[in-house]
Amino acid sequence: MEVTTPRVHNLHHVEVFTPKPNESLDFFTRVLGLHETHREGQSVYLRGAGEWARYSTILTEGPEPGLGHMAWQVAEPDQVEGWARRMKDVGVEHKLESGGSRFAQGDTLSFTGPFGHRTxxxxxxxxxxxxxxxxxxxxxxxxxxxxxGAKRLDHLNITARNVDEARDWYTDVLGFKLREAARTPDGDIGVWMSVTSQVHDLAIMRDGLGERGRLHHIAYYLDTPETLLRAADTFVEEGTPIDAGPGKHGLTQAFFIYVFEPGGNRVELFSGGYPIHGPDWEPIIWDGAAIEKAIVWYGGQLPDTFFTVAT
Amino acid sequence: MEVTTPRVHNLHHVEVFTPKPNESLDFFTRVLGLHETHREGQSVYLRGAGEWARYSTILTEGPEPGLGHMAWQVAEPDQVEGWARRMKDVGVEHKLESGGSRFAQGDTLSFTGPFGHRTxxxxxxxxxxxxxxxxxxxxxxxxxxxxxGAKRLDHLNITARNVDEARDWYTDVLGFKLREAARTPDGDIGVWMSVTSQVHDLAIMRDGLGERGRLHHIAYYLDTPETLLRAADTFVEEGTPIDAGPGKHGLTQAFFIYVFEPGGNRVELFSGGYPIHGPDWEPIIWDGAAIEKAIVWYGGQLPDTFFTVAT
Amino acid sequence: MEVTTPRVHNLHHVEVFTPKPNESLDFFTRVLGLHETHREGQSVYLRGAGEWARYSTILTEGPEPGLGHMAWQVAEPDQVEGWARRMKDVGVEHKLESGGSRFAQGDTLSFTGPFGHRTxxxxxxxxxxxxxxxxxxxxxxxxxxxxxGAKRLDHLNITARNVDEARDWYTDVLGFKLREAARTPDGDIGVWMSVTSQVHDLAIMRDGLGERGRLHHIAYYLDTPETLLRAADTFVEEGTPIDAGPGKHGLTQAFFIYVFEPGGNRVELFSGGYPIHGPDWEPIIWDGAAIEKAIVWYGGQLPDTFFTVAT
Amino acid sequence: MEVTTPRVHNLHHVEVFTPKPNESLDFFTRVLGLHETHREGQSVYLRGAGEWARYSTILTEGPEPGLGHMAWQVAEPDQVEGWARRMKDVGVEHKLESGGSRFAQGDTLSFTGPFGHRTxxxxxxxxxxxxxxxxxxxxxxxxxxxxxGAKRLDHLNITARNVDEARDWYTDVLGFKLREAARTPDGDIGVWMSVTSQVHDLAIMRDGLGERGRLHHIAYYLDTPETLLRAADTFVEEGTPIDAGPGKHGLTQAFFIYVFEPGGNRVELFSGGYPIHGPDWEPIIWDGAAIEKAIVWYGGQLPDTFFTVAT
Structure with missing residues (x-):
């Protein structure tokens, strides 16, 4: 009866760097509605209105925008060491720190994944x-x-030079399940994967510049499409740069809007999606002519920046 | 790294008996929007617009309304035998049937749980x-x-004479996690439990008549609260008996409406709720004065029938 | 080509008395979202987020809750004197004051209507x-x-001992058109009337205590039903007494919630309704068995207070 | 007390020509949800779910798409002759037909306005x-x-070579009130006008090709923004060509989607807007840098076709 799939359990938080910490903080708190719970060093710790964790988002001052790290919770207390062994097995350098080295967080395994993302x-x-x-x-x-009304951190979208390799590593090593993919004869250009019943906890898209370790966007959940339309009103009023949306992707059934926070990182507000409860999901593959609807189900075309700008 | 919690994976389908099979079928298909996929014997098999399974709902002609059985999917193909051993260990009579004995369904373990619900x-x-x-x-x-627009079977609510015992059995034996409870000095009067990231896949409420094996309601998901309000318009127009709602429970943050289908079974249309992604949820306990808001957060008071009528 | 119907043009504002001016002001501004624009004497002047007038609502300290006055705008500048002649013709005592006697308001005709409402x-x-x-x-x-998100003052509901007489006076003298009525063999128990394309600018219901000059409720518009459900969440959180709702009347297709503001006046938040653009509307009459659905289309039954408490 | 403004009262219906009558009829009925009430000659008469008139839309077979006529109701039965005199005064050729010459319609004055639109x-x-x-x-x-769920015909958008002249004619002769305008140093490029409390019953935009008598779009009301998003899902599924949207104009606060019906006419589905109840509205003028937000408040940029294609 043992379930032997080694699988991380859920996305917990994300750290982003910002060269404009005050403006970013104002945006994440006053506009998005996150709540500051802690400050330490160059970092401010934030949580959403529907989150029971001390934080889901860390804003850290840095010279450039970008991903600090992403953090995943494991299913059982004693699994952290197991994951350390696993990283050793797959040849990934890692460090095991005992509880307390991060605010509010217990024993932690940290490593940089093969595509350059600190984890x-x-x-x-x-x-x-x-x-x-x-x-x-x-x-x-x-x-x-x-x-x-940003309720909670929903998912993360990162980039990789080779999406096929990244897909395989995240499914084989961290236990992600592939839910949807945009597939070309030259390989996948985007994959949407999860460890929970969400359609995606982590997406990986081809890096438009062929770079390593970059962040495409972090996404927060809004309760309803109507809430997202009201958010759009506020973004326009605030002068927040809107990268794309409101619109709907065929991929993941996401009703979306993408904006740039003042530090330069792309932030998605997201509603919709669909749950995957059964254990036997067959990945949805968008290829050929279907890719167009995968990218934009309805709404304006995505701008070029969507495919080139990452941080 | 092994995860050793034996846990069923997700609610798959439910069978309900109806003494008015034609009227029930009309209601489940034309009004709720389910789709007939199969007929066999006295049963019609139905699926919702968002379901990839062949069916989530079986309507079976019977002399009285009530629960035929509930069916849970397990996480891995080879777990069915493991669950048979587990039932033997806990002294529950059971039967193991090989694939094909049910339409579209593989090897199946069937048993009647200690509170009288066929599973x-x-x-x-x-x-x-x-x-x-x-x-x-x-x-x-x-x-x-x-x-x-009933999208998918969301959860099941059954009754038991002793909710504390039922809660313990379902958590200890089937691996459910307690998410919320309505607790009195005399014990729990209702528990909301899940094996997925939903706030409840299964709820158990105290049986108002002290009976065994009864069904309080089956619940289908609607995409948004607005969809549910439109559903209410249709129910009123159709003359569908509304037991309660539209309203919102504090418990599970459910935006609800309860109706009786023509066969007499209570059906909930449900939107809202909240996801539980972390592995370390602390159950929400509603007790004392808080129970009032647990039952009705907003909307009219629940009628007496809500607490006494089960099928 | 002259249009000769003498008709007031639109509801402009309402004054309510409150024995708890500070608590009422907090409720109307912080909770409902109105905006203070002026203070004078014992009065605070407020406007909604979608209103271009200086105020739609005046809160005035007084020993008891109740209607101060209702104010209607006329269609052309020179009509005020015409209305003074008309009041003389129909034997209603009145006063004509030149502009400036009220903040932001021009030449004004004031009178107490035959059912006791200062206008x-x-x-x-x-x-x-x-x-x-x-x-x-x-x-x-x-x-x-x-x-x-209370957007604007939508309508007013007042009471009268004899609704038939009140209906006739408001249609014959002020030019209201009857849009809907709840009719019994003993006469109308409620009438919904308008001078605009709204289904009601003014409703008159039978006074449960047979008194004169009382206010049943003032109503503010919310953009969508979903906005109203979020308002309900806030009212429950705030501990605002909810008299009825959320629910929907058959009458006027109103999606409603009724609360008592701290001063004791009933306030409705309203979404829905329907426009009447044609000049030849035939009033909708709810009588006999239909009255039940007129009062509650869906939602819990209205409490007794709804039919007896007015201010 | 006489109100002397000669003003048409409300938009009643519109006739559009279609070279593909069967496909157009399928679209207007099955997809939009209008209801056929009559057939006569090459015309089918349709009404929306919220309309009490026999029809608001006439589909007439014709070699090219385009406007058949627009029809406005007047405020009183005896005004039709007055309007005939008025047309004579302003030098517009017209015809007065007695009741019955059109299905369900009484005495009718017909003319072609100075910008080529049959009325x-x-x-x-x-x-x-x-x-x-x-x-x-x-x-x-x-x-x-x-x-x-198209509820009712909401407004009409026609084009004119010279918008300033058209604006003046419609306000001076038919009594429209200007509500909003997009204004350049070279004159207005679009005007939004109404005779009801709607922000627009009739819009006039500069004809991209300098032609006469063309139709930009007819618009149907949807109850909520969420309803419009669901409509977009259906349009994509159906393969209905989407010209623009979903998005929001600053102008009129319209939440919109524009599609082409099979006959080639542009149809807008519209939700939002705002009511104008007071008699003293000051037109909203969008000019200079503000015009950008007037055209697209949020959503993708409008395609070139939006500014050139009319029928």
Whole structure:
């Protein structure tokens, strides 16, 4: 009866670098509605209105925008060491740090994946304890949700020079399941993968400049499409640069809007998608003429920047 | 690195008995928008617009409404035998049937749980192949979704004489995780549990008449609260008896409407809820004065029938 | 080609008395999202996010909650005197005050209608000039809309001992058109009337206590049903007493929630309704068994307070 | 007290020509959800789910797509002759036909306006009597609304070589009020006008080819933005050519999608807008840098076809 798939359990948080820390912080808190829970060094720790973790987002001052690291929670406390052995087996340099080296976070394995993305795995994490709890006990903050109502970090989209290789590594080594792919005769140009019942926790797209370790976007969930349309109103009013949307991808059934936060990182607000509950999902492959609808189901065409700008 | 929790993987389908099979079928197809895929004996097999399985719902003619059985998929093909051993260990009579004894379904373990609910476990299941596929490749049917847009079977709510015992059995034996509970000094009166990232795949409420093996309701997912309001318009127009709602429970953050299908079984249309992705969820306990908001966050009070009528 | 119907043109504002001016002001501004534009004497003047008038709502301190006055704009500047003649003709005592006696308001005719409701008619009114205009030039405030997003004063519901007489007076003298009515063999128990293309600018319901000059509720418009559901979340969180809803009346197709503001006046948040553009509307009459659906199309039954409490 | 503004009262219906009558009829009925009420000659008469008139849309077979005529209702039965005198005064050739010359329509004044658009004015019109009335008495059809839920004809957008002249004629002669305009130093390039409380019943845009009498689009109202997003799903599935959207104009606050019906006419599905109830509206003028947001508040850029293709 043992389930032997070694698989990370869920996306926990992401750290992004910003050369404009004050402007970025204003955007993530006042506009998106995240909530500051901690400051340490050059970093500010933030959480969304629907998150019980102390943070899902770390903003760290840096000379350039980009991915600091992505952090995945594992399923059981004693798995962190197992993952260290696994990284050794697959030849990835890594470091095991005991709890407390990061705020609110337990024993942590850190490594840089073969495509250049700094990554952390851990199990223990402090739960957020609201100072003013909502009467809705399962919700960490009181109504109304602040800002545009960004509820929680939903997924991450990173780039790789060779998406086929990246897809294989993330499925073979970290246990991701392929959910959807945009496939050409020359290989996949994008893959959408998950370890949860979400259609994607992690997407990997071909890097437009052939670079390593870059971030395409981080995505926050909004409760409904209507909430996203209201968010668009606010972005226009604020003068937030909109990269694309509102629109809908065929891929993942995402109702999306992409903006650039003041530090230069692309942020998606996302609603929709679909759950995958069965264990036997057959990946959806978009190829040939179908790729057009995969990219834009409805809404304006994506700008060139969407395919070239990553951070 | 082994994950050793024996846990069923996801709710797959439910069979309900109806003394009015034609009227029930009309309701499930024309009004709810499910799609007939098969008939066999006294049963009609139905699937929702967002489901890739051949069926999630079986309507079977019977002298009284009630639960035929609930069926759960397991995570790996070879787990069915493991579950048979586990049932033997916990002293539950069971039967192992090889694939094909049920339409579209592989090797199956069937048993009646200690609280009287007939249950099936299996892994293999035939995927639905749409005759006219949508251009949206991840969606099994073309737009627009038929009827009120019932997307997929979401969860099941059953009753038990002693909810504490039922909660313990389902968590200890089948691997459910407790997500929320309504707790009194005399024990839990309702528990909401899941094996997926949904806040509930299975709920158990105290049986108002102290009976065994009864069904409180089956629930289908609707994409948005607005879709549910439109569904309410249709139910009123159709003369479908509405038991409660539209309204919102504090419990599970469910935006709900409960109706009785013509055969007498209660059906919930559900939108909202929240995902639980982390492995370390702390159950939400509603007790004392909080129970009132647990039951009705907003909307009219629930009628007495809600607490007494089960099938 | 002259159009000779003497008809008031549109609802402009309403004044309500509150014995708890600070708590009421907090509710109307922080929770509903109205915006204070002026203070004078015991009154605070407020406007909604979608209103170009200086105010639509006046909160005035008083020993008891209730209607201060309702104010209707007329179609042309020179009609105010004409309305004074008309009031004389129909034997209603009235006063004509020149512009400036009320903040931002021009020449005004004031009178107490035959059912005890203090009323003002005028044409001239100062337009609101936003200090920080929205980039959306037709919107007086920047996105996001504050509070629950109450957009504008929509309609007023008053009570009368004899609804038939009130209906006739408001249609014959002020030019209202009857849009819908709840009719019994003993006469109308409620009428919904308008001078604009809205299904109601003014409703009159039978006074549950047989009193004169009372207010049943004032209603603000919310953009969508979903906005109203989020408002309900906020009301529950705030502990705002909810009298009824969310639900939908058959009458006027109103998606509604009714709450009591801290001063004791009932406030409706309203979405939906329908426009009446043609000149030849035939009133919708709900009688006999249909009255039940007129009152509650869906949602919980209305409480007794709905039919007895007015201010 | 006389109101002396000669003003048409409301848009009643529109006739469009189609070279593909069967395909157009399928689109307007099955996809948009209009309902056929009559056939006569080469014309099919259609009404929307929220319309009490016998028809709001006439599809007439013709060699080219384009506007047949637009029809406006007047405020009082005896005004038709007055309008005939007025047309004579302003030197517009016209014809007065007695009732019955058009299906369901009374005495009618017809003329071709100075910018080439055939127009009819009348008062009397037969009301639709539903064969199977809804329990919601104010709604002409039962729930659920068919197709994508096009509720009613909302407005019309026509083109003119000289928008300034057209604006003046429609305001001076037919009594339209200017609500919004896109203004350049060379004159207005678009004007949005109404005779009702809608922000526009009629829009006039500069004809991209300098032609006369052309139609830019006819627009149907959808209840909510979410309904429009679902409509977009259906259009993509159907392969309906989408000209622009979903998106939002700053102008009129329109949430829009524009498609081409099979006959080649552009059809807008529209939600949002805002009401204008006061008699003293100051037109919103978009000029200079603001014009960009007037055209696209959010959503992809409009294609060139939007500015050149009319029928």
């Amino acid at each position: 952390e795995l851990f199990y223990d994490f402090e739960r957020y304890v609201p100072a003013e709890p909502s009467k809705l006990l399962s919700q960490p903050v009181k109504f109304p949700n602040p800002g545009i | 099936e476990l299996f892994y293999d299941f035939e995927r639905y192949v749409p005759a006219e596929p949508s251009k949206l490749l991840s969606q099994p049917v073309k737009f627009p979704n038929p009827g009120i | 003002e008619l005028f044409y001239d009114f100062e337009r609101y000039v936003p200090a920080e205009p929205s980039k959306l030039l037709s919107q007086p405030v920047k996105f996001p809309n504050p509070g629950i | 009819e004015l009348f008062y009397d019109f037969e009301r639709y009597v539903p064969a199977e009335p809804s329990k919601l008495l104010s709604q002409p059809v039962k729930f659920p609304n068919p197709g994508i």
